[in-house]
Amino acid sequence: MTVPLQTTTRPTFWQIGPVGKAVFYYLAALALLVFAFGVYERLTRYTRGSDEPFPRLDALPSRILSGARLALTNAKQFDRDLVAGVMHTFVFWGFLTLLIGTTILGIDMDLYRPLTGESFFVGEFYLSYSFVMDAMGLLFVVGVGVAMWRRYVRRTDRLHGRHTAREDDYFLGALFLLGVGGYVTEAVRILGTSAVRNVSFETWSFVGWAGKEWLAAAGVSPEMAAAAYPVIWWSHSLLALAFVAWVPYAKPFHMLSSFANVVTRDEKAGKRLPGVPEDASPEEIGPSEIDDFSWKQLLDQDACTKCGRCSSACPAKESGRPLDPRDVILDLKQYREERDAGGEAVDIVADGGTSVVDSATMESCMACMACMDACPVEIEHLTHFTEMNRRLTESGQMDEHVQDAMMNVFQQGNTFGEPERKRPDWTEELDFDVPDAREEPVDYCWYVGDYPSYDDRNQEIAKALARVFEASDASYGILYEDEQTDGNDVRRVGEEGLYEMLVEDNAAAIQDCEFGRIVCTDPHSFNTFKHEYPEFEACEWEGDDVAHYTQVVADLVETGRLAVPATLTDTVTYHDPCHLGRYNGEFEAPRALIDATGVDRVEMPRNRDDSFCCGGGGGGLWMDLEEEAKPSEERLREALEDTEAGATVDRFVVACPMCMTMYEDGRKTGDYEDDIEIVGVTELLAEAIAAESAA
Template sequence: MNVIAQTEVTRETYYGISSVEKVLFYFLAAVAILVFLFGVYARFARYAEGDDDPFPRVDDLASRVVAASKIVLTNEKQFNRDLYGGLMHAFIFWGFLSLFIATSILAFDEYAYGLVFDASFWHGDFYLAYQFMVDAMGLLFVVGLGMAMYRRYWVQNERLWGRHTSLEDTAFVWILFLLGLGGFALEGIRIYATGMPEFEVVSFVGYGLAMGLGALESMGMSESLATSMHWWAWWSHSLLAFFFIAWIPYAKPFHMLSSFANVVTRDEKTGKRLPGVPADLDATNAESIDDFTWKEILDQDACTKCGRCSSVCPAKASDRPLDPRNVILDLKSYRESLNAGGEERPIIADGGTSVIDAETMESCMACMACMDACPVEIEHLQSFTRLNRQLVDQGDVDSNMQDVFQNVMQNGNTFGDSPRNRADWADELEFDLVDARDEEVEYLWYVGDYPSYDERNKRVARSLATILEAADVSFGILFEDEKYDGNDIRRIGEEFLYLELAGHHVESFEACDFEKLICTDPHSYNTFENEYPEVDFAEFADDPMMPFEYDEYWNQRGEIEVLHWTQAVEELVQDGKLALSGTELDYTVTYHDPCHLGRYNDEYEAPRELIRATGCDLQEMPRNRADSFCCGGGGGGLWMDFDEEPKPSEERLREALEDTDAGAGVEKFVVACPMCMTMYEDGRKTGGFEEDIEIVDVAELLVEAIGERETAGLE
């Protein structure tokens, strides 16, 4: 055997293994593959038991697979906010994939090409290139695993540990590490045992190990001993590999398959739109684990426990009892316990023995930071909304939220104020507002609850009205026909009240003659743009409980352009309809990206362009754009009281004053959302920042820049 290895540029695949042992090897390989296939089948069979998903998940499958492959192969999500983690995962992924491809090539050469042509292409230059690449990628694989072990066990990165951390996590990384090291050890022993052929230098890691064995000759190392060692190493490595293959579908390694499937079946609009509910009142949301859709079950299996969602969650950072990872994994653990004959429990309830506690879900701000950070595209908000709807069904809702629901049902707004007072905010303007119900307008302006009733946000509404008037555009409002948009109560779980509001508004919109719908609040913008067009109003129009007769889809093809006001005004500035050239406001400011404008709808630049147009010096906070830190007001946080330290708004203001390049030189904290305005004004007081920074809306900067503060009633 040694002569062949030294004179021909190749090697014997089963060096030192007898014919009987090869048969045993094939048998064990077949068993491992069968166990693997059965496990994969059983896993995917479970998804078929889940409810149908309301959104298309496998349409245009080829394009989905291509797009998912790009995401997975580039590791782009792993590099998001974490260079070390990105490199670590890329090394492991590409190393593992390369070794798998290399094994497949070897199998093809021996069992396909060899049988057909009675020859081998695994020699000469191909062999040399093959061996070099295997060593290079195998080294990356081992280095990546070393980085993972360093982060997990030496640094003990906090987000990698939690109540769902288990022995399987340790076994997963150690088995891969031992497979990587074992492969190199096996190679080094073989090279030494076959007389150190010069061409094997291309296997630079294995050759280096072989040289190390040569240095031990004075201690009794010899080619015959190495041959014996090779036998033991070969079988140890093979048995560990077979165990790993068979183990994949039954533990954490399954994420290698489920994660890819999860990326393939993701919804591009996830979070910004939510699944509807059937008109059938007998339908349940989360009474049992069987209510979850197959995609939500796949989400649970795809979770790798990496903790990225936990590390960016503002609720967790504020010590609220929410950890997005734990919610997903708690549901998975409960499902698996039932499969093993465990006792059924309530999925969610206010205290007791439920799988998820009501307070956990009440803590969610619906900011989508968890989903943005997740490298495997888990759609947390879909499952969270299902849980919230179950809370509403059960009546286990925070008392403050019950008051909000009551206010909306009785008066059409979250304040409980009279609908007749909805446009009173405009009384201090020096011009009259047009009633869009009576006159044709270019812009139908949905003002929103807080700009209509909250004293601080009324100033923002007057500023925006003045800006639109100064641009000499035709705009009008709905006056008392405007109600609360419903975006946040939907995320809290009050779906039927949301449907009532949506039906009322689309009927009001249809009765008006306008070209564009603009919104003060990003929350309103999101629900009008992404959710109202999804509602099948015909399914509910005949329900006597629903106060509308509209029986079509609204704006499903996007005939009506829906805009956040910053997008509309940026267009006016670009078109020269709002003169800002030469304007100079001598302020150093920072800007906070609202979740519903930024992460939800990818609009980051329009507000910034308007701020720069005023002449302000815009200083970015470290967490900006998609990485923005929620104000704490979303998902009902605006209306609920939490025992939290620090408040998300306080942490964000601290960041503005301490972590930006301008530091304490930041004079104004600029927002583009009424909820953000409310939360940050509160945080400025509770955090002791009243003397340090001022909270302003982009509209207030603009109205000052055009010299119309008095017209807006702000003097």
């Protein structure tokens, strides 16, 4: 018998009665109050943090739309882990659908029916509603099941750490019980009501219908189902209300804090770092107390879901250095909660002794931003780390090797401690004069950098680039001895005062020249000139006025000003430098130049955004760190064993002077000297051009 559409609906509060309904609404109101109070406490806690140096709430509507797009697509969840991405998408969309569905039912019951005397929860709407809720609820249960399998059966490493706690188990368990409990409640209701009405239309609730069939096959009668229904309904309802009340007080809060974190994110986070207030005393530079962190940094700590994506992406952790980005963020959160509960105050960061974070942990950071790139909720780890490095610097606890490098910069303007007059000595070995940008107008003011100026191996990179510029007849020039260290890594090890001095000196030297664009050999220089120098009054250029040499040379090739003959036949692989690729999204220009030379290029397994750091960033180039395996050695092993070409790779191509230094060292310490050659992009280009000339 066909059921009329106007009667195709389900009974609400079936078998519960008026008293039970009143009790439910009372408990629901109580749960919402507890929830609201918890959220209010969280928000007021953030106000105790320091001021945020960058705008976080400007253009709020567009921020919310952008954050919603990122959250709804789950785009970052798929990075580096497809299974986790699918799993989280199932959970997220399933939970969101169930929440929306429950809200729709509430609107019908508590607003529409009292106002109109009718219900829209009938007919085709109800049938469609039932199908969608069952389908998305099923995805939710499957997603939670996969999450439990990865955590408890497969025991995925990154999901476990010293901050793994019972709340993680309770959270997953509650989600699973809510999902399964909803279907059990539905199945029992369908079976129980089948004794008094035609329920054939409930096949649209296909999961609940299947459950009803299983119960009937197991010998459960409609009368038994009707008798059990109130107990099952109350069990499910009380768990749901308890979950709502629990959200602001434990791990479920990440469902709110993560979205807030995405909305308030800084698109340039890590690329540029916050400065230090002009009137700050040494004691005020870097965090001494937990509330010295900004409100956004406190929100970062609450947004962490313990997923471990940052941990698995961190090259410092993989190399055996004492850094786990997740633990640092969660250590700070745990300390904040202990202090709020009356716990003892200790140093935020210190060299030995009792502190929240040990100095060796911060010294391990390569400032590669892999943790931030991997984080699905936009935690800005590097701002926390830099602030703590500043505290170490101001309290005299900086690594001694870094101190030596900083003293060299202060006294000589370079990390090598060499006289300024020797900076342009590499130009004397060329058979042409390198133009002086201080004396004539140029299209490209070429900032050479420390390593291409003073390091023997990297001088070959500088000379090769000069030959490429000459071959293209480009208008270029260098600053000769007026150039100083760019300061990108000076800033990231915590020497903010010295960095600001370098900004003033370099900006003055460059702006005394007449030029079109600034061209940098080093991606580190490129990053700080593009994103950080323009933040200072001393600097008059904009970020778009700065380019990396691969971008400029690729443009010269594309416009026909430079012909690169395909004369080389080697098999090569290319390493994406962190500051060029992950920081600034430049992946194609170096590849286009490499391919133009005729070589057979194979990709590294970890490439582009997922590239693995050489180990030199964040001051690593100046330190002597204990490591299980140097990042540079691991990267060369990867090139020779894990690429498609394997051991037939002849050359490992780099586009960063720091990478060149680290990989030449890794080639020696890893015993790869006879297996692979390290070569710069400019060297490949110059070699290809020279080969044609020789022919």
